[in-house]
Amino acid sequence: MSLPSASILGVGSYAPSRVLTNTDLEKMVDTTDEWILSRTGIRERRMAAEGEHTSDLALHAARAALNRAGVTPQELDLILVATCTPDMIFPSAACFLQAKLEAVHAGAVDMNAACCGFLYALSAGSQFVRAGSCKKVLVVGAEKLSTIVDWQDRNTCVLFGDAAGAVVLGAGDNPAEGVRSFFLGADGRHSEILRLPGGGSCHPASAETLEKRMHYLQMSGKEVFKLAVTAMQRAAQKALDQAGMTPADIACVIPHQANMRIVSALGDKLGLPEDKIFVNLDRYGNTSAASIPVALDEAVQMGRVKKGDNILMVAFGGGLTWAGSVITL
Numbered sequence: 543m544s545l546p547s548a549s550i551l552g553v554g555s556y557a558p559s560r561v562l563t564n565t566d567l568e569k570m571v572d573t574t575d576e577w578i579l580s581r582t583g584i585r586e587r588r589m590a591a592e593g594e595h596t597s598d599l600a601l602h603a604a605r606a607a608l609n610r611a612g613v614t615p616q617e618l619d620l621i622l623v624a625t626c627t628p629d630m631i632f633p634s635a636a637c638f639l640q641a642k643l644e645a646v647h648a649g650a651v652d653m654n655a656a657c658c659g660f661l662y663a664l665s666a667g668s669q670f671v672r673a674g675s676c677k678k679v680l681v682v683g684a685e686k687l688s689t690i691v692d693w694q695d696r697n698t699c700v701l702f703g704d705a706a707g708a709v710v711l712g713a714g715d716n717p718a719e720g721v722r723s724f725f726l727g728a729d730g731r732h733s734e735i736l737r738l739p740g741g742g743s744c745h746p747a748s749a750e751t752l753e754k755r756m757h758y759l760q761m762s763g764k765e766v767f768k769l770a771v772t773a774m775q776r777a778a779q780k781a782l783d784q785a786g787m788t789p790a791d792i793a794c795v796i797p798h799q800a801n802m803r804i805v806s807a808l809g810d811k812l813g814l815p816e817d818k819i820f821v822n823l824d825r826y827g828n829t830s831a832a833s834i835p836v837a838l839d840e841a842v843q844m845g846r847v848k849k850g851d852n853i854l855m856v857a858f859g860g861g862l863t864w865a866g867s868v869i870t871l
């Protein structure tokens with residue numbers, strides 16, 4: 543008897559309504575629209591409202607995905623929330639989301655692989671479904687990065703935004719649909735180039751951590767850039783190999799939306815034409831674990847991808863982590 547497939551039953555996303563443009567940022571730090579656009583491709587990003595927490599962003603995205611899947615929250619066996627900005631260190635954002643959804647039969651846990659979190663969580667969720675231990679799994683990527691960005695640091699604050707995206711996975715009987723492959727990688731030796739050092743067990747909150755601004759994201763942009771392209775290329779190639787596919791089989795690539803120059807370099811390395819690569823970072827910036835599911839939802843809603851299409855998703859992020867996955871809608 544063959545294993546069930548992990549089918550994509552529904553996709554949804556949510557972005558808060560408040561828009562922060564590059565021109566707005568010109569009034570906050572020493573930067574220009576021209577610099578941000580030419581170095582990153584970002585024009586604007588969304589900011590969650592006061593009192594709108596990560597689990598609230600997740601809730602909107604989850605409801606949209608569940609509605610499209612025709613699945614009720616009570617049918618869910620498991621909720622996985624990929625985030626590095628949970629509402630609190632614990633309880634998990636997944637538990638807050640579970641309560642808000644009233645998903646009373648679901649287990650709930652957060653996964654943190656920074657910007658790769660959604661692909662890690664999707665891979666894990668697909669395994670629960672394929673093994674037969676869960677029938678319906680909700681996988682969410684949700685971030686309120688505005689709370690960990692240092693709004694006085696022009697090197698980082700121009701890059702990030704808030705959003706959430708979600709996918710409902712369910713057991714199917716067609717091996718040629720759903721999550722076809724995944725590849726997960728990490729190299730913790732590079733932990734220092736992208737991190738949030740304060741507030742954990744190394745540096746619990748204190749007057750000193752506050753004074754040193756350790757509760758904000760820190761990044762060596764150039765170092766990350768250099769490693770990102772190679773890591774993404776490798777993850778993409780491994781995910782393709784494991785699915786038994788080549789770039790020619792892929793209808794659309796959904797890369798982590800970090801920086802247009804990284805996305806273009808990846809496209810060149812994979813030999814993929816620009817029109818096969820989905821980009822929405824101009825409107826959202828880098829939303830970390832939310833970036834891929836938000837882009838996937840937009841690609842579906844815009845008709846850029848349709849039933850039966852093969853989609854390659856690929857990410858890199860703090861850790862360092864990298865991940866690739868091929869899905870067939």
Ligand code: COA
Pocket residue numbers: 572573574577578581582657696697698700736761762763764766767800801828858859860
């Ligand atoms: N506005 C204006 N100038 C800025 C600026 C801003 N927002 N941010 C940095 N600068 C300045 C720097 O201070 C530096 O000035 P200096 O030469 O006087 O020191 C200059 O611009 C060049 O900085 P540099 O770091 O060399 O720019 P860059 O071409 O590497 O681009 C990033 C910076 C951050 C856009 C780029 O490194 C990047 O995208 N890295 C990857 C980041 C990423 O994707 N992180 C998320 C991973 S999931």
